Amino acid sequence: xxxxxxxxxxxxxxxxxxxxxxxxxxxxxxxxxxxxxxxxxxxxxxxxxxxxxxxxxxxxxxxxxxxxxxxxxxxxxxxxxxxxxxxxxxxxxxxxxxxxxxxxxxxxxxxxxxxxxxxxxxxxxxxxxxxxxxxxxxxxxxxxxxxxxxxxxxxxxxxxxxxxxxxxxxxxxxxxxxxxxxxxxxxxxxxxxxxxxxxxxxxxxxxxxxxxxxxxxxxxxxxxxxxxxxxxxxxxxxxxxxxxxxxxxxxxxxxxxxxxxxxxxxxxxxxxxxxxxxxxxxxxxxxxxxxxxxxxxxxxxxxxxxxxxxxxxxxxxxxxxxxxxxxxx
Numbered sequence: 001x002x003x004x005x006x007x008x009x010x011x012x013x014x015x016x017x018x019x020x021x022x023x024x025x026x027x028x029x030x031x032x033x034x035x036x037x038x039x040x041x042x043x044x045x046x047x048x049x050x051x052x053x054x055x056x057x058x059x060x061x062x063x064x065x066x067x068x069x070x071x072x073x074x075x076x077x078x079x080x081x082x083x084x085x086x087x088x089x090x091x092x093x094x095x096x097x098x099x100x101x102x103x104x105x106x107x108x109x110x111x112x113x114x115x116x117x118x119x120x121x122x123x124x125x126x127x128x129x130x131x132x133x134x135x136x137x138x139x140x141x142x143x144x145x146x147x148x149x150x151x152x153x154x155x156x157x158x159x160x161x162x163x164x165x166x167x168x169x170x171x172x173x174x175x176x177x178x179x180x181x182x183x184x185x186x187x188x189x190x191x192x193x194x195x196x197x198x199x200x201x202x203x204x205x206x207x208x209x210x211x212x213x214x215x216x217x218x219x220x221x222x223x224x225x226x227x228x229x230x231x232x233x234x235x236x237x238x239x240x241x242x243x244x245x246x247x248x249x250x251x252x253x254x255x256x257x258x259x260x261x262x263x264x265x266x267x268x269x270x271x272x273x274x275x276x277x278x279x280x281x282x283x284x285x286x287x288x289x290x291x292x293x294x295x296x297x298x299x300x301x302x303x304x305x306x307x308x309x310x311x312x313x314x315x316x317x318x319x320x321x322x323x324x325x326x327x328x329x
Contacts, residue, residue, distance in 0.1 A: 059289035060178035065260035068230030076273030077133035081141035086238030086253030094248025119231020123224030148250040157248035168243030206273025
């Protein structure tokens, strides 16, 4: 419940709102601002409208995954299947479109349904059989990966449908479609998390699952819905990525779950659950996007980019531990 109280304090219209906001996000905002200034000084192209739009488009899929992952981690769970769900759903959509001659809206619906199915299975097993979400979702990631290769015969599925390409490459004015998807998802999930009873239930489960049960919360239902939402967001991310590449590929989404988890933890959500916000996850996703883009502009090898991201994630977890220990004192 502490997370809900913190969030309500930020959202409440009172004089302390700005101070509470800065207190919660001071560390990650300083990191983001410092990186922004550094890259603006050391590169000639970072601080240009075109490049910033590129960063937002690159961030969009990870941010959508991070928003869904925030719900799951707020409850004290984790989902390691989202990367392979991206591949699975992308393959379902592209195979339906190209080999099944299915209309585009139905093909997209089938892809989203595939993600929802994996999410539902994750949620059912975790909540009903009470197995650790780490093991359950890791197992489902292998299953989803296997089906992605089986359906596609292990080969990319080329797509020559312009309307499908537009899903990942289209623009509304100067704004890329994926960026619009990201902000729509953020607004909808924020409304659910902060304005509806469902959001309070998510925080309550993460704060104390036993107390949540005794208060009458249907814990399995909340968990299943949250995993389904994350599965559908992973499916959306997979469809957008396939549209960008003009093909369905069973290899997309590798390690996507790690970037999403990193964004959530960098944004201040606690691994133990009950504390965190979607805004924090968005800032975390932006930070990772700036790191990737900045290192590319500086000509740093992709190998060192992985080292940098790993170090940032380790630092974020360390900060989370310090924060929890300080709260106990």
